Amino acid sequence: MEPISFALLESNFQSKIDRDIKIEPKDWMPDDYRQTLIRQISQHAHSEIVGMLPEGNWITRAPNLRRKAVLLAKVQDEAGHGLYLYSATETLGADREELIDDLHEGRAKYSSIFNYPTLSWADMGAIGWLVDGAAIMNQVPLCRCSYGPYARAMVRVCKEESFHQRQGFEIMMSLANGSPEQKEMAQDALNRFWWPALMMFGPNDATSKHTAQSMKWKIKRHTNDELRQQFVDVTVPQAELIGLTIPDENLKWDKKTNHYITSPINWDEFWQVVNGNGPCNKERIDARKKAKENGKWVRDAAMAHAVKRSAINLLTA
Numbered sequence: 640m641e642p643i644s645f646a647l648l649e650s651n652f653q654s655k656i657d658r659d660i661k662i663e664p665k666d667w668m669p670d671d672y673r674q675t676l677i678r679q680i681s682q683h684a685h686s687e688i689v690g691m692l693p694e695g696n697w698i699t700r701a702p703n704l705r706r707k708a709v710l711l712a713k714v715q716d717e718a719g720h721g722l723y724l725y726s727a728t729e730t731l732g733a734d735r736e737e738l739i740d741d742l743h744e745g746r747a748k749y750s751s752i753f754n755y756p757t758l759s760w761a762d763m764g765a766i767g768w769l770v771d772g773a774a775i776m777n778q779v780p781l782c783r784c785s786y787g788p789y790a791r792a793m794v795r796v797c798k799e800e801s802f803h804q805r806q807g808f809e810i811m812m813s814l815a816n817g818s819p820e821q822k823e824m825a826q827d828a829l830n831r832f833w834w835p836a837l838m839m840f841g842p843n844d845a846t847s848k849h850t851a852q853s854m855k856w857k858i859k860r861h862t863n864d865e866l867r868q869q870f871v872d873v874t875v876p877q878a879e880l881i882g883l884t885i886p887d888e889n890l891k892w893d894k895k896t897n898h899y900i901t902s903p904i905n906w907d908e909f910w911q912v913v914n915g916n917g918p919c920n921k922e923r924i925d926a927r928k929k930a931k932e933n934g935k936w937v938r939d940a941a942m943a944h945a946v947k948r949s950a951i952n953l954l955t956a
């Protein structure tokens with residue numbers, strides 16, 4: 640029997656994608672597709688885990704028990720998202736420990752947004768409203784991603800993100816309707832998180848090196864700029880509703896396109912943060928490394944227990 644040519648395998652693969660048939664772990668896939676998914680899903684997993692830090696910072700200082708319980712649940716959800724996503728990378732043959740080492744050694748990226756500090760309680764509102772809001776805009780289309788395990792993980796993640804976005808908006812709404820000082824806190828948080836939230840969608844389309852191929856493979860269903868625009872269009876009216884001002888004096892509604900037009904994004908700031916020079920990059924990675932060191936005894940104990948159990952099972956078999 641003649642060996643199947645690479646060209647035939649590749650054209651069958653692309654034809655499945657074109658017909659919206661999911662690619663599953665044991666299916667043939669081009670190595671570049673596998674590597675692109677490992678890159679994107681691991682960056683996504685790292686973002687969830689690093690993303691626990693700025694909010695975890697406020698659990699002990701939440702203003703009341705209800706807020707504390709909700710924030711605690713949200714941060715736990717993010718740990719869960721990280722775990723589904725690391726599991727999804729394992730279905731592609733990646734090694735979780737190696738991916739985590741890549742993060743700790745600065746070889747892997749994670750979302751730029753988590754390198755900004757959380758200075759006040761209102762930042763918990765701004766993160767839920769804007770950061771989770773941006774995350775949903777980006778992740779709902781990922782539920783239709785061509786790779787089955789990633790698409791299925793995203794369905795649950797998006798349900799939880801939607802709850803996160805609402806809890807954030809509710810915090811902002813309460814502060815915006817509160818005392819003048821509380822309203823000022825909410826406005827200050829919006830001022831600091833607005834531009835970093837827009838940067839979450841990635842470089843603009845002209846400079847996004849992966850978009851064209853990822854769209855062809857239906858890993859991405861929209862470009863970075865399309866999703867960023869959708870986010871601006873839904874978020875500006877929400878700010879108006881609660882009486883807060885988007886920190887962009889050039890922001891205007893364009894009747895011709897039915898979209899808001901914003902000032903240009905500061906891409907220099909974005910790349911500085913992505914390349915490790917943001918306000919909190921070092922602090923975030925140091926915290927992750929410390930968590931790994933501090934958890935070593937738990938992993939060692941779990942391994943020792945597993946070895947003991949399997950020895951007992953062998954003896955009693």
Ligand code: BYC
Pocket residue numbers: 678679682683684686687690691717748749750751752770771774777838839840841842846847848849850853859863913
């Ligand atoms: N920050 O060609 P591009 C969350 C990198 S977690 C850092 O457009 P692509 C949440 C990009 O990786 C949110 N790096 O790439 C958690 C690439 O670098 P490499 C995370 C960024 O992949 C807790 C280079 O720039 N969401 O929601 O086509 C609490 C060129 O970019 C960023 C996801 O990860 C950035 N913002 O598009 C609350 C979603 N943007 O790898 C909330 C899944 C770009 O070539 N990921 N880069 O060295 C995606 O949808 C896509 O990967 C992106 C980028 C839209 C982010």
